[in-house]
Amino acid sequence: MSGPAVMPHADAVQTAATVGLQERIARDTYALVLEQPDVADRIEPGQFLMLRLPGRDDPLLGRPFALYDVGSDRTSFSIGYLVVGKMTRLMTGLRAGDEVEVWGPLGNGFPRPPAPDAGPVLMVAGGIGQTPFLAAGREILGAVAYGERGRFAAPAHPPELLYGARSKEYVAETEQFESRGIPVSVATDDGSAGHHGFVTELLERRLTAEPRPSRVYTCGPEPMMKAVAKLCAAAGVPCWASLESPMACGFGACFSCVVKVRDADSTDGWDYRRSCLEGPVFPAEVLTFD
Incomplete structure (x- = not known):
């Protein structure tokens, strides 16, 4: 991919990122550092990004990964992942200097921190x-x-x-x-x-x-x-839940990540929300967990 393309989802960009470091941090669990300043400078706690391995059509679609942290110079960011399927098994083979395709930041993250004198x-x-x-x-x-x-x-x-x-x-x-x-x-x-x-x-x-x-x-x-x-x-x-809903597109078009929520304005008292757009962080009180 050439330069970053700004996408219609808030400040999201679709671009290439370079692997800076990959390390195993627990059984079947890895941390991946990606060098991409356009994403690192924009992303907030609780947001996610879609990652895809270039040149592959299996898996064809990207996968969502939550932000782990941002580098001190805001030119890199990291994600953590558990090996559970084909995509994550392939990701364990990534090495420093490899390129991946990323799209982010996506979704809504955690609310602003409480007042300094509030409880923990x-x-x-x-x-x-x-x-x-x-x-x-x-x-x-x-x-x-x-x-x-x-x-x-x-x-x-x-x-x-x-x-x-x-x-x-x-x-x-x-x-x-x-x-x-x-x-x-x-x-x-x-x-x-x-x-x-x-x-x-x-x-x-x-x-x-x-x-x-x-x-x-x-x-x-x-x-x-x-x-x-x-x-x-x-x-x-008060409680907020960050959902791990499976996603296909990341921008609300496919409706594969819908979650059931309470909605007093709905005839049935509930409705659906797209985790990739209205979430992935929701006030727990609105979630039905059905």
Whole structure:
């Protein structure tokens, strides 16, 4: 591809990106650094991009990947991914200097951070769902300015990551959070690291502890997010969910990523929204999780 082409989705550009670094960060889990200043300068926490391997028609369509973080000079950005199918298996073969096609930033990200004197933001992740939270946490801390949102004032309480995984070998890069001042609590299904049980059990305890959280962000398997939303609703704590909906186009034309939401203005009390346009971050209270 030649120069970046500005697309009709907000500030998205469709262009080529160069692989700067690829590293394995946990079992079947990788972090990929891509050098592309036009995307890196625009993208905000919670947004995503579509990535495609050039010269291939299998898979033909791109795949969505959430922002992990942006480089300090805002000329590169990183994504994290779990190997689950043909596209991600092919991606493990990428090396520094290779080119990929990217389109982004896409979608709506997390809301602006709360007031500095508000309670801490809890970020609840399951599996690869920790991916959006490094950038979100650093923005809340006032450490980095993303896109055009500017730098926010440092909070009285740092954000906290509650991270659930199948076992210790699937827990990725907690040191990246802790070294930046974001405390991490881990839960594993088999008890090989941290709490033996579900991450929602950690959340249930934390919602009743001091300092009282001001809001919750969650990303991961849908049953986990449904449980998180239910706990937050019972505790009266606002919650936002970052959905991992499968996508084909990324700009709302194909309707393959629709999610069911509550809609008081609809005759049936519900309607559909496109995750790639109205999401992927939604207030959990509007989601039906059907």
